[in-house]
Amino acid sequence: MSDDANLESFREEARAWLADNFPSAISGRGAELVGMESVSRDPDLEKWRVALGEKGWGTPTWPAEYGGGGLSQKQAQIIDQEMRKIGAFNPLPVMAGMGITMVGPTILEYGTEAQKQKHIPPICRGDVFWALGYSEPNAGSDLASLQCKAEDKGDHWLVNGQKTWTSGADHAQWIGCLVRTDFDAPKRDGISFLILDMDQPGIETRPIELIGGSSPFCETFFNDAKADKDEVLGELNGGWTVGKRLLQHERQSQTGARASGGAAAKVTLQDLALKYVGADDDGKLADPDLRARIADHLMKAQAQRLTTQRVIAEAKGNHKVSAAASILKNAASAVSQEKDELTLEILGHQGLGWEGHDFQDHELAAVRGWLSAKAMSIYGGSFEIQNNIIAKNILGLPETTQKG
Amino acid sequence: MAALTEEQELLKEQAKSWANEEAPVSKFREMRDARTEEGFDRGTWKSISEMGWAGILVSEEHGGVAMGHLTAGVVLEELGRQLTASPLLASGIVGASALALAGSDAQQAAWLPRIADGSAIVTLAVDEGPRHAPLQTKLSATADGDGFVLEGRKAHVLEGLAADAFVVAARSSGSAGDAEGLTLFLVDGDTAGIDRSRLSTADSRGYANVTFTGVRVGADAVMGEVGGAAEVLDRILDRARAALSAEMLGTAAQSFDMTLDYLKNRVQFGQVIGSFQALGHRAATLFTEMEMARSCVEAALTAIDEDADNTAVLCSLAKAKAGDFLHHMSNELIQIHGGIGMTDEFDAGLYLKRARAAEATYGNQAFHRDRYATLQGL
């Protein structure tokens, strides 16, 4: 059979399997059901998670031997397309926290056979939630200056120190941490990637409230916390390489999903502007200044989408992690933040409501969204750090600041 | 500040140390966390009044100190630095300006002394939708015997919950969009038919939506000419815009100082982050923008004091430039503080939220660029 014919028959198979397994009762309800806070899960959602997990289609391109789907990138796209058609969704990326987008791929790449057997199948089933312990109060952009330490105690590691911005740490089962295992080595050479069980007395979490309201982020404190001796991912003191690789996966996951307007973006800026600002006699937006800026924004957004598509096409449909992720991340956050600013401007004073019945839900969502999105150019390597990466790794300019 | 008189210098010092000690941003945060209904602290307002600032524009014969708009700007800038919430802008500047420019002798005698001593809050109720658009006024004033009946709704009225009286822009003839047919009324807040609902906003200040249902007022409530208020309303608004620009300049200047401080103290990669050229240049650009914005704000306030011909142009310039700078500065305040800037515990978010609300009030940058172009004959 030709490649195309194979894919067509796969499409049939996917369609049939989805028809049999996706509970139509939860069609289109992904975002509302799969919130991280949801303690009592919907029974239909639970059924769907189990079915998807058994089939391995929540992580379609991961190897089947560890619980993934064992499929090609193209087949994964087909599943995605067929899911969209019927309002189905993949709940696992949210249910697994950092497990699917970041930790899983890194374990698959650097883990020992035993680590893969232990950690990957539960991620594929959506059974476990992973947090990530990278940043510390004094190690943000300069991650390699981290101080949280793990001491070799013969049969285990003893961990002491603090992490911050650990998303979802308060309900995570596992955390992948960068810790210092050698204080005498140059700073990048004394770091290891250590996996810890969050369910132990030596770990405490404290939530961080953000400017947009409560958040999934925590400060996490380790006081004589323990990790199994065989939970170092990659080489001992080789954590910088493993950690950087994981960050590339993170960046890759932040290159435009939001900016390209997911299913949620039903109302366009144009619609909103016409509703709140009104049109002149020719039907043009009554505020020509705003009109010009919206047009400029729409052009930037389209350029950004086209660039994302081009980079993917040039990588031959293969979502490979590359230095271009820095360009895409910066473009995506700039476009997305600009959209939020324009939305707020369009809504005028109605866009500044904090709570209460005088504001519609979408108005309240706009102001909170605008505030939260300010973080897009800070996390996952800030705007400035991405530019440093572009200057150094793509343009070949000499490194001036990141001597480690 | 360029070329301040000795008196202005003294007042600036007084305002600065008072705001730092008595009404710092931590106090604003407390007020926010306590969810104070009115959106300001009565004790703070009392101190402001006792220092004479509530009557800073009010003539001496009516119990004020009549120090003029540039001087008022000096005070507002210092309060803007600490995000001090009070009815000073709404009542001491806008309400007082409305009465001075359009009030009858009787109205002035009744309200100006009370504005000056802080015992009454008089606010302007102009916009009816989410955006600043005075000519779009629809709230109707229908002649009824020798008085009028007001019917309609005003949105996002500053200090609308606490106000003792409203200066209401109403339409006595014509239709939305016309300059002709606007009339100002001075309406006691207790008048039957007035209903207020408090708004909870991102900047945690005092705003209310106010509805007027069959509100009956006498002929003595009219301010100025029936149907001919457009021009004086514009002049009142220009005073409001220039004063708010001064407050915004203060908010932005404080954001700048906080950022500069962080650039000099936060260490990453073994050096203070201000040593990274990417950030140093941004600080330099912001500083340049700040100097330009300051010139525009001072020029507008001075023009009002001198009753200059180009006052309107300068007021739109000031609001647009202060808005641009505050917008840019508040975004950089967050970005340069990195993750810390995103936390509620740190003050950056309070400045960012205030920035957008102040931008939208009395016309945003787009509104004033358009007005500026029109005034320049474009």
Ligand SMILES: Cc1cc2nc3c(=O)[nH]c(=O)nc-3n(C[C@H](O)[C@H](O)[C@H](O)COP(=O)(O)OP(=O)(O)OC[C@H]3O[C@@H](n4cnc5c(N)ncnc54)[C@H](O)[C@@H]3O)c2cc1C
């Ligand atoms: C909402 C949110 C979610 C996050 N989630 C996580 C998470 O899940 N796990 C995790 O480990 N971390 C997370 N972080 C932390 C994030 O990675 C850091 O905030 C980020 O790396 C920046 O570090 P910092 O905040 O310490 O800023 P700093 O490093 O102190 O930077 C301050 C400013 O200086 C600039 N700067 C620093 N160095 C340079 C340089 N060499 N050249 C030019 N400019 C420079 C920065 O760009 C920034 O503007 C999150 C942060 C936020 C806000």
